[in-house]
Amino acid sequence: MSNHISTKVLWLWEIINVLAVSLIAAVVYYVTPYRSIWWYGGLWLTGLLFVLTAFLYLPLLQLTCVYQATEDYLEYRRGIFFMRKSRLAHKAVTSVSLVRSPLSVLTKTTDLFARGMGANLYLPFLEKEEAEVLAQWISSYGRKERG
């Protein structure tokens, strides 16, 4: 079983990006001397930052966030400049919980939290049905192991 995190989260990230960039632009606009080189430079850089994050960084980030469940482990991969792969062995999993945060309600997704002894794995923004299937699969794997 392998999939990306929900694409709906990209909309959420883009909205947060727009708000953050607007705030930075407002600060630059009011703090720097009007029509000075700092004013123009600041606004141009803010615009560039917005274009790079909205059209390049965030979509790529969403594409790199991949989870995978195999016979032996549960994996979560993410990152563009700092790639990170986390694998939690099934036999180390002691409990699985599905978490719905306020952000998850907006995006209609669910977060999966697998706890083990000394290690945890957090899979954010999964589609609701997928999260439930994955949680059941991990739990049934645990039951099969115990016999």
Added chain:
Amino acid sequence: MNPKKFRKQHPFLILDCMSRYLLFLLFPLIRSLSLLGGDFAGWWRGFWMDLLAVALILILGLIYWFCYLYCAKEQEILIRKGVLLASRLGIRYRDLATFSLERPWFLRPFRVVRVKMDTDAGSWKKADVALLLNQKEAQRLAKLVGKELQGEKKPARSYRTKALYVALLSFLTSNTLSGVLFASTLISQSGRLFGEEAQRLFFDTLTNLAQTIVFWLPPAAAILAFILLGGWTIAFLLNLIRHLRFRVFRKGQSLTIDAGLFTLKETELSVSRINYLLMRQSFLTKLFGFYSVFLNCSGYGKGSDELSALFPALDERELNRSLRFFLPEYRWKRRKIRPVKRAFTRFIIPPLSWLLAVVGVFFLFYPLMNHFRTLWFFLLMMASLPLIWWLFVKITAFFHSGAGVKGNLCTFSCTFGFRIYTLLIRKERIAKVEVRASFFQRMIHCCDLIIIPYSEQPHRFVVQNLSEAETERFLAQIGLSSGEEETKRPRF
């Protein structure tokens, strides 16, 4: 003695648990402080309230002792405790990871023993079960637990550490902060007891001593050096006292570890519940070929003043022999995968960068330090020496880091700060692995491998700058990779 009957612990528990209710002493303390102006008659009139607070603490201790019962059966122990929130706990002996008997010096004349039992579950801060029993009852319990932990009868083997090696372990693991905290508490409390005059005399003597002995240093720097050295010496002595007479004893499937000079501690643990062994070295001990071996098992080394040592200090030949003798399940393999050669600069860049930054700051502010030239130069030296030491450690790390697997056992070699580690862990005790690669690491096809083993507290071991392809093959060998990762990675 009816094994099914619930019994109370030793009455000493009433005094032992008084520390839980010390909050009630706050009222008499505030009352005494408010009457510190010298109104003795007023304080005496209200003395009955202080007595009431002490009596309340004693009564609560008595209730706690009365309601905390245990029943040691043939194969399990049952605990019943609580008044308002009554709870009942049952633990099978075969589920125990560690069982320890502690004989503090102040309880030994009364033949009272502290018994602690721990499983892999429960709190990581304290033992699952802690009882205060008389010696006979503690020995009976130890025999019952020992039968389950030891398993089939095999000849017993024992190993006693020389005091010199215990001193070496204390030397490696002593922490200046703990020593300084201990000393500051001691000085401030004794000042309160013996008066401010005695405290002032102590500090004046210390200052004069520092100035006399280290005359070539600025006084402030000499005092700082003394504090650090003094703190470290105290921590060293405390560690030494706790771990003198260290002995390891293997019987069947259990390992017993005895240690201590004033507080005797005997811990029995199940070999199958050992999470991992950790061999620790400093740069100096690495040069001389000495290792200190620690083990991680639920309940062992849990106290804030305890070390989870297995073999305090031995050379490589003795280490291999001791492991073969006491823990044949742990036969280590030299590293199979090593850091990428091109990643050598990644090891030495951090200490070199910091060194350059320190030297840069020194020269930047040097013209402003007209009256503090000597101190400024001293600070440069103090800042540079650890960084130069760190550089040597990082160069060693390049030749030391790696991973290997032999049968069921994995070996990971890594460093953290100034310490050099070798981790021996069974495959099934690896809870999680992480593979991490920055943008620059991906350019040279290398990554960091992070191992998170089974443990009550999360621990991470980072093996840096390994080859990406070799890491995936290694993970496939230990069952944590399907080997198809390269094809499945999204390409963009």
